[in-house]
Amino acid sequence: MNRVANVMDTAPKTAGWDGRTLHQMLDDSEAAFAKSGRCFGLDRLPLKEADPIRFEKIFSRLRGSLVNARETALNISASPIVKELGELCFCLYSPEGDSITLSTGILVHVHTMSEAIKYMLRNDYEDNPGINDGDIFVNNDPHIGNVHTADVQTLVPIYWEGEVVGWAGGVTHVMDIGSNTPGSNAVGPTTRYEDGLYLPCVKCGANDRLFQDHVKRCERAVRTPMYWSLDEKTRLAGCHMIRAAVQALIREEGIDSYKQFIREVLEDSRRSFVERVKQLLIPGRYEAPAFIDAQFADEARLPAETRKDILMHSPFTLSIGAAGRLDVDFEGAGKWGLHSFNCTPSAMAGALWVALTQTIMPNDKVNDGAHFATGLHCPRGSWVNPDTSTTAHGNAWYYLVPSFGGMFRSLGRAFYARGYVEEVIAGYGHDGNILQGGGIDHHGNESAVSNFEMSCIGGGAGTIRDGLDHASVMWNPEGDMGDVEAWEMVEPLLYLGRSVKTNSAGAGRRRGGSGYECMRMLWHTETYELQFVGDGAVFSYPGIFGGYPGSSGYRFALKNNDLEDVFARRAPYPTGDRHSDGRQATDLVRGDVVLDKRATDLPAPFRERDLYLSFMRGGPGVGDPLARIATDVAVDVREEVVSAEMAERTYGVVLEKSGGSVDEAATAARKKALREDRAAKAVPVRAWLAREREVRVMAKDFSAPVADMYRSSMKLSPAWAARYRAFWSLPDSYQV
Ligand code: MN
Secondary structure (H helix, E strand, C coil): CCHHHHCCCCCCCCCCCCHCCCCHHHHHHHHHHHCCCHHHHCCCCHHHHCCCCCHHHHHHHHHHHHHHHHHHHHCCCHHHHHHHHCEEEEECCCCCCCCCCCCCCCCHHHHHHHHHHHHHCCCCCCCHHHHHCCCEEEEEEHHHHHHCCEEEEEEEEEEEEEEEEEEEEEEEECCCCCCCCCCCCCCCCHHHHHHCCCCCCEEEEEEEEECHHHHHHHHHCCCCCCHHHHHHHHHHHHHHHHHHHHHHEEEEHHHHHHHHHHHHHHHEEEEHHHHHHHHCCCEEECCCHHHHHEEECCCCCCCCCCCCEEEEEEEEEECCCCCCCEEEEEECCCCCCCCCCCCCCHHHHHHHHHHHCCCCCCCCCCCCHHHHEEEEEECCCCCCCCCCCCCCCCHHHHHHHHCCHHHHHHHHHHHHHCCCCHCCCECCCCCCCCCCEECCCCCCCCCEEEEEHHHHCCCCCCCCCCCCCEEECCCECCCCCCCCCHHHHHCCEEEEEEEECCCCCCCCCECCCCCCCEEEEEEECCCCCEEEECCCCCCCCEEECCCCCCCCCEEEEEEEECHHHHHHHCCCCCCCCCCCCCHHHHHCCCCCCEEEECCCCEEEEEECCEEEEEECCCCECCCCCHHHEEEEEEEHHHHHCHHHHHHHHHHCEEECCCCCCECCHHHHHHHHHHHHHHHHHCCHHHHHHHHHHHHHHCCCCCHHHHHHHHHHHHHHHHHHHHHHHHHHHCCCCCCC
């Protein structure tokens, strides 16, 4: 008989170990870590030391069962975001909520679900509403543990003979969450009350069945109830598969070994992470800020007080200690705002975690051991840690993704300094454009769409290779653009073309991955609203070591056009926007042109046959473009990644007029001229700083969004203000 039964006469029934509540287990775990700096205070790892092969086998078996759960469960779902693109992830947690192992997929949520479980324990859910065998919980609240509201989590306790021995968690990105503008990355909410359906760690089922009232409530709250329901079944099926796999493992290995294993594996991973930091990185302080714009001044749909152009400020400092400690600091980040781009510390911790899995620990045991070895400072009151729970989070990724560009650039420098040149990556392209909107679709149904082609933007260059072309994204290393036909099934827009976006890749000795573009045409819908979501006025991912950023974006649409006539005449129609100036379309079709750098806007009406260009950004480069091998540039031109004009202007490579091979003599002359031009323009950094100080900083010659950005950071963080003043040698009284 288990221990719980023995103490039942004298104490209330608890599901924790040794007669403790789960809340007590969490407190004990945190106290042991605070005291010793080791998970659960573990000094030795007896299970691993006695039989390391068995230890590895248990881990591999658990990991295999999670991957299996994901691959099986996603076939239950009909949401293309989940099925085609794999926007789901499963994870196994300890009773205290620390991740043990995980499936492939959208890894950012491994840690956010951990926070959700801990929230339930800290708030004594064990007492009320109860945490029983067969119960089901759901969460999507970023202030509890999430990135944005469309990522919906299902959490199921795993029982063994009356005790909780773990949690299974599954997350899917749903197609719509019922916010005030349609789509799953809503840009429209300005407060929590416009964000849509909130499920803050809600008990939504018992005895392995969902409560009918929960099902009905959700179906009536979102625009895509069928997909919501299928996604929820996907998450639940996966969690139940994980639970069965864990119980089968316990039957074979014994409960004591299982309990010991889930303790040791966390401490083992923590130690391994520390060793890897010491081995791979040069200690020091690395700084890499990032910015992204949103131009809302003319958005009549927004409340008056939120109609302005804004610029996100993400100061980013990575500190690497000699003993393998890794700390990330966002001190100086500006104030949270009345927009849906706010993040929570849970979101930032999830992002830190997903960045680490792709850099420092891609081939070790991936779990929360790494979380125990890292520190994260999110200043209170800033957009990374709002001091109110009323903030909107519909599109938290919009700020989060650029801000973590600093992580990749900092790690890239630290890898390079240690000599691991092959590990360097300059980051990713911005994960836009998102084609997003809603209305009555081509099936006659109310619908909402968020196109996830943006999970395949250009990757960052490395020092020994170019970035991956249209292949990946920061938040899901297994990104997939999805089949055109799958998107045409759910979106009332046909594809007229999908092609490489010329000149989107950041230039460099190694260039960034290329982006791509899709020309879409509204089809069989009376009324549909669409928006653009991406960087426009500023780039959000600089290159490193002299590499250039990938191009920032723009919006292009051709509305109220004469395509019907073009088709009737069987005349050529536009398949893209090769020159990024609309010409390819406007040469063939007449209509009302939308063409500007306001690349994030609010949903606006589109009609049948209107054209919408969705341009996925390219990645940043590494090293001086003039050092790129000329024959590689010739290949880029042949593959339309780089135009012949840009080859000459940026790379200094001149191609033969016919055949496209390198004109050696002209190239040598062109590179010489470019270098002489650079030398003529160059000034010493000291002189540039002195001049910039006078004409820009002292004169306060900033655009309104830039001035707002500085004011916000200086007001919120005296420490950042002091650093800014010290950098520019400004008087203590200086204010923007
Ligand atoms: Mn999501």
